[in-house]
Amino acid sequence: MKKAYFLAAFFLLAFLLSGCKGSGEVQRRLVVHAIGVDPADEGFIVSYQVFAGRADESGPTDADESTVVTLLAAGRTLGEAEENLRLKTGKEVFLGDCELILISDKLREIGLMGFLDYLKSSDVYSGVSVAYCRGSASETVSAKLKQGSATAILLRGVLEEAIMCGRALSSRVIELTNALEFDGESAAVPVLEMTLGRDNGDGSTLTETDIGVYHSIIMTPNGCGPETDSDSAAGISLLKGSTRALEFLVESKNGSADIRLDKVRSSRKIRIENGLPEISINISGRYTVRASTGDMTDDEIKKLSEKALLELCSSGYEYISSGDLFEIKKMMIKYEGDYFRSKKDSIGEIIQKTTFNVRASLFKY
Amino acid sequence: MNPPKISAAQLAILLFLARLMHTMIFRVTDFDSGTPIMLGLAASTLIEALLMIPAAAYASKSIRGEAALPKPVRLLYSLYFTVIAGGTAALFAEFLHREFSGTVPPTAAIILIALAAGYCAYAGIEGIARAGAVVFILFAALFLSMVAVSEGKFNWLNLRPMTRDGLPHFSKYLFESLSSSWQIPMLVLLGSKLRRNPAGAAYGFLALKFLAIETLLLLITLVLWRYVGVLGYPIYALGAFAKSDFIQRFDPINMLVWAINCTLVSALYICISSEPVKSRSKGAVIFSALAAAFALYEYKRGLRYDETWFLVFKLLGVLILGTVVPLCAMAINKFKSGKGALTA
Structure with a gap:
């Protein structure tokens, strides 16, 4: 009796395992x-x-x-x-x-x-x-x-x-x-x-x-906003602090260099300046020169790369009026809770007036 | 033959699995994950630590054979845990129906769990405790692997300071968490099964519970945020972002571990409920049938995790059976022994 009870419970419980009842042929x-x-x-x-x-193929088949x-x-x-x-x-x-x-x-x-x-x-x-x-x-x-x-x-x-x-x-x-x-x-x-x-x-x-x-x-x-090019998307990503790597070209009268940034880190801080939010961003990372023409010096490449980052941020900032792209509301709730509560009703307009203060410091790998 | 005994670590794991089962079937639709909930768990753990003191003291006396509850009171515990077992099975069936519809009919799932749990309860507390260790390892492996292969990114902006707006969420979670702490009355009953160290079992359980659930809440806050309400079950939701080349979907593994844990925990409830019945087999049959009947009734009625009567019933059980009864029992024992000494 005990064994029968055990076996019945065991086999019936097996139906609880996924797929035992709802299973079907792959075909x-x-x-x-x-x-x-x-x-x-x-x-x-x-x-x-x-x-x-095909069903008659032997062994696993990858999707190609x-x-x-x-x-x-x-x-x-x-x-x-x-x-x-x-x-x-x-x-x-x-x-x-x-x-x-x-x-x-x-x-x-x-x-x-x-x-x-x-x-x-x-x-x-x-x-x-x-x-x-x-x-x-x-x-x-x-x-x-x-x-x-x-x-x-x-x-x-x-x-x-x-x-x-x-x-x-x-x-x-x-x-x-x-x-x-x-x-x-x-x-x-x-x-x-x-x-x-x-x-x-x-x-x-x-x-x-x-x-x-x-x-x-x-x-x-509410729907659809404007379309951005890839530079602006890169700028939005930088301002949002989600960039981990980035590729771009720097040019001067001395030549050009194809740059790759790795290990990009962004620290973002928000504070209220003159009654409006200001976000300070420090972007750091290491760069590699993938290819170059002319005779640009290391110092020149570094300065041009940092400038290029600021220009990308600037093109990303143009989309500040397209809703809360940069998680500004979340930053206000977390770091400036009192300010957020006092301005809750007009937060959409305030987000559009937020300014960014960006600093970039790169080092060569 | 010596009565069966389990270690403090085994009891801590069993209590943890019972709490974990409840977290598994904790279904949310509009879950305001974040700091208020995490603080709610911390506050509830502190209160539970205080409420545990009489239960641990009573368990300590039980080990020495200096405490025994009167039969009518003991039957109250049995009824309480039968309702809890039925509620667990009903909510688990609801989970199966929502997430794996077509796998097994919920009614059949309840009957199967009751059958399997009834057999495990008949096998006794030592067997359940050994199985508990295996389930604990299975769960730990599943939890860690889901975290390790998660494709989600941490968004630290989701971790906000607690404000006045968060108070309703804090108090709601505190209430729900306290009403889920029937591990305290379980300690009162299982004390007599312990070899030693009931305080170790009680506080080991609390530490384990706090660490595991707080980690879960933190991960949900940082990675899933409000999306957890879309998926419904927080632990299950953790697998939503988990994907590896070896395991594409964690759902079937989750299902396996949950089904085993549900059976084990239901077995534990039936085991402690059936103790007043002299014949172990009769006790297991009666209480597994009662639990199944209650589960079927509640499932058909549409029991919800956050149903007020269920939360109040559970909380009253925690306070009365977990704290008031052991305090009264110890006071009566002390009074009797004092009177006995005077008479002598």
């Missing part, structure tokens, strides 16, 4: 790696880059250009498009492995909140990146690039590289939701842009199709 699932969203007359056309590994395909489904909402894809293919859509969400920049005017609501309620990993793309998202996720097919891993790599180089800001689902929905801040969302290849007219290739991040779109809780 019956659509494993989505990237999602592209384009506008349609009524709703959206959603491109799902899915894994299409031969094993991914892009499927399209339309719907008035993203949820409806997902349901239509399921009905169209007869397979269960699995979004848990999705690496990237790409939204066509034609949809920028409707803002991000609706997309974030969908992502929050789906089984998409909360740390997945969201980015805009120039033109058609469908063409971007199914493009043939000089690096190979635009697989989710490749596109995500391009995005991460831009963030690593300080030319774009991180835009994961969690970060965007916290900033836009909960903290009322703005966020700079990177834009992936394809440069289409050209041929010589005789069928031979002159340039191949390339992809990169050269702009960002500023999103506010």
